[in-house]
Amino acid sequence: MIMACVKVTLRKRAISKGRLSLYLDYYPAIRNPYTMKLTRREFLGIYVYKKPRTELEKEYNHEVLNKAEGIRAIRVQSLINDQFGFLDKHKLKADFLDYFYKIALKKDQKWMMVYAHFEKFVNGRCLFEDITVDLSRKFRSYLLSAKQLKHTKFPISQNSAASYFSTYRALLKLAYRDKLIFENINDFLESIETVDTKIEYLTLEELKTLAATPCDISVLKSASLFSCLTGLRISDILNLRWDNIIPASEGEFCMRLKTEKTDTETTLPLSNEALQLCGKRSNGRVFKDLERSMTFQPLKNWVASAGIKKKITFHCFRHTFATLQIALGTDIYTVSKMLTHKNVSTTQIYADLVNEKKRESANKISLK
Incomplete structure (x- = not known):
């Protein structure tokens, strides 16, 4: 252990071009805890003029010496606190x-x-x-x-x-x-402040209206309603493959997948209505012809044709799933798991959007 009586002195050593290199002299020598070697000198990598000739050189010497003295004071405090990180230059x-x-x-x-x-x-x-x-x-x-x-x-x-x-x-x-x-x-450092954002979602009646409204792009309609029934993000729907849909108990099916955003592996139940939206089972992607570009203007056109005035994006279908589940009685912990949230506090925002909760079965959201 380094004793507090170690003396740290600022010294100078002559180098080329009429300069003096500044270094700290430790007495007695201190042991580097990383190399276990004893050392007495720490060169600071700064210099002063040996014989300053101009006022500018004198001012430079004065400022540099003050900074070197500040480093010396910090080193003394570090020695007192048994902190030797400054010795490990590499x-x-x-x-x-x-x-x-x-x-x-x-x-x-x-x-x-x-x-x-x-x-x-x-x-x-x-x-x-x-x-x-x-x-x-x-x-x-x-x-x-x-x-x-x-x-x-x-x-x-x-x-x-x-x-x-x-x-x-x-x-x-x-x-x-x-x-x-x-x-x-x-x-x-100051953190970056977050801003309150309005969470837009469809009511059950609006969802049924949208489901009954024709869409020029059939795969967009199927994928959108699938998101409303499962809570999956667009990234996960785009990546969803038939290999991810596997049989569960009693003739039901579930999805086993790794979410893209959170890289979370999960198994999620799949309702019969959601499975029907996937179409006929085959190989590869479930929604083969779905492209992200469809979720912009084509989605807006479809929502508008349903007479829905809200500003609905594809991600709003995930909000719709969460909000309707909580409104219809599903406990927040279960909804959190369905959304693959790591913290229930993240799911709480949906609970704040609804006033009444009723407990029902897993297939409570219906488009029929």
């Missing part, structure tokens, strides 16, 4: 992006999305020594103005930016815990 040269990627692989898809944005932000290169408060604040600004990676015409939403920056701050916390960065940068 850590600062390690690849921060590599660390980020390995952590993200163990997490969910959102972490990989944040990693992709950060890699783009730093142009594919970032060391631990580059991780500063200033860089982190610039990344915060980047997220508030950046475009989506998959759909490059659309900006990242405010709430997505808030979630991404929260993930980045969680990474900084891990790096600080692992002693890969020597400052708790989060203490100097």
